[in-house]
Amino acid sequence: MIKAENLEKSYPKAGIKALKGLCLEVAPGEIFGLLGPNGAGKTTAISILAGIMKPDAGSITIDDISIFNGSAKSNQPAAKAKIGLVPQDIALYATLTAKENMRFFGRLYGLSGNILEERIEECLKFVGLQDRADSMIDSFSGGMKRRANIAAGILHRPKAIFLDEPTVGIDAQSRNMIFEMLESFKASNTAMIYTTHYMEEAQRLCDRIAVIDDGRIIAQGTPDDLVSKSQNAENLGGLFLELTGKKLRD
């Protein structure tokens, strides 16, 4: 479903090479965890995979449609229509209602009329916000905002979803609801790439994980396999520190 080969990306002004030959493949219905310390290249990888940023080299296909081949854009609109993005920030207009936000993002994906209204209703119900459809995002709690943020990313029923730390700063109930949603996407054969700093989340949710550091994947596999192969780590958290070190990353 999601296939990336030899992705390279550098920021010449900052003198940073963010991705150094990154390769990954995510199957339909699979949750793929992308773990790494701050500055490891996770957000750059997600931005390139979602078609937001151009790689310097490498190729990406989404559901067999090429989105980038080298630094050239391929069939971007067709591939982008299959992608759902849930950014780390609450990327919603604070003074628009939940429904108005959904309507705007839905229209960007070509939805209109009754289909759009039905999808909005369906998605808001799915994230438990049907009663607050006409409330402004401004008036939502942190958890509600996170759920609305997810709803805006799945409105067009994408085949591949990129979730960038979707559970930051929310309570246990909202987190649990989000986990249930992800399970539901999984059941509908949606491929997902999930980044998080919460190792227990990754261990619980992800079918496979990749630990990325300095723009390279330094370990890849199922969480259980990776932990079992380690000599010292007892869980994913321990393995992560073993692989990336205890030195602070700012």
Added chain:
Amino acid sequence: MNALYAVIVKELILLKRDRAGLLVLFLMPAVLVLIISLVQENVLKMMGDSGIAIVLADEDNDRLGREIEVLFKEAGITPLKTVEGEVIDEALGRGLVLDGRYPLCVVIPRGASASLKKQAMKLALLAFTEKSEVKQPPALPGKSTQDAALNTSQKAAQKIAHKSKVDVPIGLYFDPTARGSFKSSAQNALKRAVTGLEIEFKAEAFGQIFPEKMARIIYKSMGTGDEPDAETLESLRAMVPAIQTEWINQPVIKLEERTVSRLGFTTIPSSVQQNVPAWALFGIFFIVVPMAGSLIGERKQGMLLRIYAAPISMGQVILGKAAAFLMVCGAQFTLIFFMGKFVLPLMGTPEFEIGPHIFSAAAVAVCAAFAAVSYGILLGAASKTFEQASMFGPISIVAAAALGGVMVPVYAMPSFMQKISAFSPLAWALNSFLDIFVKGGDILTVWPSLSLLTAFSTACLTAAWILLSRK
């Protein structure tokens, strides 16, 4: 098309809910046009453009005061003889000027007309002083000899001429802040009044003296004696035709004021006619602040990231934003022109006349709004923070407005500033509006400026598109 519609609807809803933004977009230009038009109207009055009030302390209450009053009115200055029911005298008039309520107090002292008449009579006598009497005799050695050579008539004439310089002075109390052009205008009106009356009095005096002098000359030529008796003098005077004085003040040359205009449009522009479009443009260009803010907010909060991820082009997003804000500009122009037409006249200014070329004016409005909106998008794309945009945006607009002739007419600027002015989009837009509203031009007149505005907009949008697409 769906995406374009989505962006337009979203922008309009966001604007509707942004009260501060609405204040900047609608209230600010409306208040600006209102205040500046009213203030400028007064300034133009001060510059002699239309009737400004002064106080007149007419202690003479005779012809000189009446004449001065008429000529002030002709010069567009309203002389007030009473203020709040009180008759103006010198002390009150000075006080009113000192308080800054009136720019000038004119004091005509008691007996000024009579004194003027008396002096005119004395001067008229000079006309009948024999030339040989007035003519300077050849220079003779020694002062006493020279004095002796002067006959009585000559001395009298010199005395009269000397005395005529010591006039009954008309007092002028100017506010020190009064503009030079206003001072000149008031002084000219006074000079005209005094000179006109002086000529009239002299003619009258001449008319009185001439028949008597003629009667004496006739009597003398008859050879019957040197001095006629009163009866003979009166009968001889009756034979000389009376001199009429009505023709004295009739102008020989008429000055006709003509306005430079096209297509036979002859309306003389009012301050409103120039201020409404000028300050409307200034206010409308301030749309760059909320526009840039909207774009920066989307980038900072991640909405732009989501838009980038959607299957639409950045061009659609930019065009959608531009279209939404163009509608807002249209509403701004409508509101401000409505104010010029209906609200400002209620406050004593002339009505704003749109004139016959409404579609040409609409074309200018669209091009100007497009330029403002495009600049706003570029500012939003180029600025990293809202603070940058909210600092640079207004400063650049104020500079462009000043250069464009919004605050001071371009012709009043130093020549090197006039050259720079040619590069201000506000100048292109304002000149186009003035061409249509003031000089009677149409689309054929303003197309070069409209082309420049369109080129500016295209350049801004292209630069914004490049900046926003650079990922």
